[in-house]
Amino acid sequence: MNRRQQTRSAEVITLTNKQANVYFWGWQPEARFRDPVCGRRFGKTYLGAAEMRRAASLASRWNVHPDDEIWYCAPTFKQAKRVFWRRLKRAIPRDWIEGRPNESECFIPLKSGHIIRVVGLDSYDNLRGSGLFFVLIDEWADCPFQSWEEVIRPMLATCKYVVDGVQRYGGHALRIGTPKGFNHCYETYNLGQAGGQPDHKSWLYSTLDGGNVPLEEVEAARRNLDPRTFRQEYEASFENYSGRVYYAFERRLSVKACPYDPALPVHVGMDFNVNPMSATVWQERPDGEFWQVGEIVIPTSDTGETAREVIARYGQKDGGTSRITVYPDPAGVQRRSSAQGKTDFSILKEYGLRVNAMNAHPPVRDRLNVVNGKFLTADGKRHAFVDPACRTSIKCYEQLTYKEGTSEPDKRLNLDHLPDATGYYFYTRFAYKPAKVTELRI
Numbered sequence: 001m002n003r004r005q006q007t008r009s010a011e012v013i014t015l016t017n018k019q020a021n022v023y024f025w026g027w028q029p030e031a032r033f034r035d036p037v038c039g040r041r042f043g044k045t046y047l048g049a050a051e052m053r054r055a056a057s058l059a060s061r062w063n064v065h066p067d068d069e070i071w072y073c074a075p076t077f078k079q080a081k082r083v084f085w086r087r088l089k090r091a092i093p094r095d096w097i098e099g100r101p102n103e104s105e106c107f108i109p110l111k112s113g114h115i116i117r118v119v120g121l122d123s124y125d126n127l128r129g130s131g132l133f134f135v136l137i138d139e140w141a142d143c144p145f146q147s148w149e150e151v152i153r154p155m156l157a158t159c160k161y162v163v164d165g166v167q168r169y170g171g172h173a174l175r176i177g178t179p180k181g182f183n184h185c186y187e188t189y190n191l192g193q194a195g196g197q198p199d200h201k202s203w204l205y206s207t208l209d210g211g212n213v214p215l216e217e218v219e220a221a222r223r224n225l226d227p228r229t230f231r232q233e234y235e236a237s238f239e240n241y242s243g244r245v246y247y248a249f250e251r252r253l254s255v256k257a258c259p260y261d262p263a264l265p266v267h268v269g270m271d272f273n274v275n276p277m278s279a280t281v282w283q284e285r286p287d288g289e290f291w292q293v294g295e296i297v298i299p300t301s302d303t304g305e306t307a308r309e310v311i312a313r314y315g316q317k318d319g320g321t322s323r324i325t326v327y328p329d330p331a332g333v334q335r336r337s338s339a340q341g342k343t344d345f346s347i348l349k350e351y352g353l354r355v356n357a358m359n360a361h362p363p364v365r366d367r368l369n370v371v372n373g374k375f376l377t378a379d380g381k382r383h384a385f386v387d388p389a390c391r392t393s394i395k396c397y398e399q400l401t402y403k404e405g406t407s408e409p410d411k412r413l414n415l416d417h418l419p420d421a422t423g424y425y426f427y428t429r430f431a432y433k434p435a436k437v438t439e440l441r442i
Helices: 017-024 044-061 077-091 145-157 184-191 215-224 227-235 303-314 344-350 364-375 391-399 417-430
Strands: 033-038 068-074 107-109 115-120 131-138 160-163 166-169 172-176 200-205 266-271 277-284 290-298 324-328 384-386
Touching: 017 044, 017 200, 033 044, 033 184, 044 068, 044 077, 044 115, 044 131, 044 172, 068 077, 077 115, 077 131, 131 145, 145 172, 184 200, 215 227, 266 303, 266 417, 277 303, 277 417, 290 303, 290 391, 290 417, 303 324, 303 344, 324 344, 324 417, 364 384, 364 417, 384 391, 391 417
Parallel strands: 033 172, 033 200, 068 115, 068 131, 131 172, 266 324, 290 384
Antiparallel strands: 107 115, 160 166, 266 277, 277 290
């Protein structure tokens, strides 16, 4: 494909299939906010040029107010000018332009009265003022999220225009980039996936999906980069470089529909923590898979309230609880004055729940290894899966990391409770070996 072919009015831009897929969804009501997450050299610049030209055309056709501008944004103004300014000038037909582009401030005045502008988000407070019809944010993972929250999103909110006689409100945004850990780029990507927000749409494309880089070049990069860097830069994989605790969990492979089956026993891992009380609910399938069908998170709660919630959701219609087994934090064996001397274990049993508990905590590393081994074994097979509705659990599995320089999970962000509950279930059921009592004869 000859991308540099020129016409008298503007550069001809030919998009590959994946780029065209993102482009197709532009300006559809169900996709006001689009988030393509792409590997390096996907062709973001070509896509961006096509998007900006279309926005300029639509602003005129749809009677958008001239105060609502069209922006290309990058992490810094210097970067935005270097990467996109020349490309933008080639993309806009000359007969659309009023006068000449402003080279110092990097904006193009259009005959329609609108402005196309190239800006940097490093000084986003200085950008307040005008409204926005369309914004393209490049290298989204490297841009400050506050620029979106505090400046860009409010500027989009005031835009209005008419399409086929129908009044519409709110400008559109395309946020595009390569992943950088589990930051805001990851969060907005998830908003466009199943179970996210109705006005968001997102994609994840590798470098090869873009169709611009030959396989030989990608394989050369594979030979020279460490696995995590390669996955992030070329496969658009969200990687955490500070050390994920549950590294075997991967949303794309570990999350699937896991509907609750009333005919199967229920296994509940439980972490005793007043704020919040946490439990993960599992079922063991006949095919050998383990499905997390639910999660329970109750702030400022106690063991009794959590037990009642388990029974309300998973107890039998006749009130029976014999099919529910709880695998609790071993610390629950201790008596608590706040519970009139009862233990957490005895409270659970009073509600008719079966309790399978360890006598003491296993080494943390052993418990983590058992959980990771369920999510992914050394031979590449996955046995444990999580239902998409378990959103807090998924977040915790993905984002819990080790304290820097240690082998202990970092508990400061309160991401450890639900994974701990899962660990108590898997370790107690499949790895725990109670100490044998030896009879001594005298």
